[in-house]
Amino acid sequence: MRDVHVLDVTLRDGSHSMQHSYTEAQVRSVARGLNKAGIEYFEVSHGDGLGGSSLQYGLSAVDELKLIEAAVDECSVSKVAVLLIPGIGVKGDLQNAVSVGAKMARVATHVTEADVAAQHINLSRELGLKTAGFLMMAHMADTKVIIEQAKLFESYGAEIVYVTDSAGYLLPHEVTERIRALKEHVSCEIGFHAHNNLSLAMANTLAAIEAGATYIDGSLRALGAGSGNTQTEAIIAVLDRLNIATGVHLYDIIDVANDVMAPMMLRPQEISGSSLMMGYAGVYSSFLLHTEKAAKQFGVDERDILVELGRRKTVGGQEDMIYEVAQSIRATK
Ligand SMILES: C[C@H](O)CC(=O)C(=O)O
Numbered sequence: 001m002r003d004v005h006v007l008d009v010t011l012r013d014g015s016h017s018m019q020h021s022y023t024e025a026q027v028r029s030v031a032r033g034l035n036k037a038g039i040e041y042f043e044v045s046h047g048d049g050l051g052g053s054s055l056q057y058g059l060s061a062v063d064e065l066k067l068i069e070a071a072v073d074e075c076s077v078s079k080v081a082v083l084l085i086p087g088i089g090v091k092g093d094l095q096n097a098v099s100v101g102a103k104m105a106r107v108a109t110h111v112t113e114a115d116v117a118a119q120h121i122n123l124s125r126e127l128g129l130k131t132a133g134f135l136m137m138a139h140m141a142d143t144k145v146i147i148e149q150a151k152l153f154e155s156y157g158a159e160i161v162y163v164t165d166s167a168g169y170l171l172p173h174e175v176t177e178r179i180r181a182l183k184e185h186v187s188c189e190i191g192f193h194a195h196n197n198l199s200l201a202m203a204n205t206l207a208a209i210e211a212g213a214t215y216i217d218g219s220l221r222a223l224g225a226g227s228g229n230t231q232t233e234a235i236i237a238v239l240d241r242l243n244i245a246t247g248v249h250l251y252d253i254i255d256v257a258n259d260v261m262a263p264m265m266l267r268p269q270e271i272s273g274s275s276l277m278m279g280y281a282g283v284y285s286s287f288l289l290h291t292e293k294a295a296k297q298f299g300v301d302e303r304d305i306l307v308e309l310g311r312r313k314t315v316g317g318q319e320d321m322i323y324e325v326a327q328s329i330r331a332t333k
Pocket residue numbers: 013047048049085108136137164165166167193225285286316
């Protein structure tokens with residue numbers, strides 16, 4: 001019995017921090033540990049979802065279908081989820097993921113664009129997947145808009161709607177406001193996905209649960225875009241202390257975080273000057289590595305790039321703007 005479902009995103013959001021370099025052996029060892037710990041669903045895909053491997057978003061070292069298949073092969077308890085952003089991934093990608101054993105799909109759109117997900121959510125239900133809509137950059141819309149968009153997801157067949165704090169910008173009371181509004185106006189379950197750019201991932205996750213969210217994302221050692229996500233092993237411990245059942249064994253989840261994930265991380269998952277600025281300026285967390293690259297290439301301060309990206313209200317899919325902004329800052333020097 002699970003009061004709250006903790007979905008682990010180490011093998012998807014963590015792929016941003018790993019520069020999409022996961023190998024089959026790495027995925028197998030993480031999947032084995034998550035399965036042993038009793039995680040219900042964990043996500044495996046390119047960081048930007050199915051079909052994300054590209055020059056724009058970063059090339060994957062290994063075909064994600066091979067990684068999904070390897071993860072599925074390690075599972076007796078856990079089920080594999082995939083993320084799909086319509087336009088980056090296509091319906092065929094979802095069918096392929098199902099053919100290698102995926103059991104859940106999270107269809108992600110910008111917070112004001114749920115209408116582009118109708119076909120993908122329909123297909124996901126037809127394929128028998130647990131199906132969720134994932135509203136990214138949720139800080140960019142007020143509760144009225146979020147309710148409207150969640151209702152669209154629900155009308156297409158989504159069983160869960162996630163409020164996704166892609167920029168790690170939201171403050172706890174703003175999370176409460178959004179989740180509470182959804183609880184009042186939609187009947188599907190509500191999920192929450194945090195980024196730790198302002199060091200608020202855990203506080204925001206607890207605010208979401210208190211307001212009624214029943215699906216929560218976490219990642220081992222917090223591995224994820226920007227400053228990473230809510231740390232899976234920490235939220236399991238905290239929920240245990242709150243007597244909220246997750247069905248996950250604490251020692252086993254700590255073991256996979258410490259013994260398996262930590263040694264393979266390319267760099268510590270920390271709140272750096274730049275990832276903090278993403279939370280401050282409201283910038284999509286997966287822009288971090290691109291911003292570091294652009295800052296070096298044009299010899300400008302990463303923070304200036306991020307502030308300008310926030311001011312221009314850039315969203316996922318506009319990675320090319322990072323270089324344009326860096327170039328324009330350079331030109332004014
Ligand atoms: C594709 C993004 O990385 C999805 C996500 O995890 C977020 O918006 O946050």
